[in-house]
Amino acid sequence: MRESEKNPRTEHVYIVVAADAARTEELCANYGVAGACIADPERLTHRAARLRPASILTFFSRDLIGRALENRRAGFRQNWAKARLDDLGRVPGAMRIDANGKVAWIYRGRHAGDLPSIEELLAR
Secondary structure (H helix, E strand, O other): OOHHHHOOOOOOOOEEEOOOHHHHHHHHHHOOOOOOEEEOOOOHHHHHOOOOEOOHHHHHOHHHHHHHHHHHHOOOOOOOOOOOHHHOOEOOEEEEEOOOOOEEEEEEOOOOOOOOOHHHHHHO
8 A cells, every 4th residue: 555545635625716605606617616616705814814915016027917918828818897996906825724724834925916826736
């Protein structure tokens, strides 16, 4: 028996969306991840993770512009009609929470497009 079979790592991935339940359900269904999303319209997780708003200077950074172009080429488009002004400067974050509910790892983005790939996140 291999070591990985002795101690299997059971993980669940959830996406916390800063929107009400109906909007969260719609967004997650559009991206094929229905059932993996948690609505957080009050942005409690954002505050709990101490994610700060992005600096206005990051809107002009080479890193953010590059990420925006990458997303555009992949087919993602910003829906400005549904965008909320208070979300425009919000930075993303990611957490690994252990089985006891303790935060084992946290990533705090530097700008609105700063989030590692899902492969990088799961490798943590």
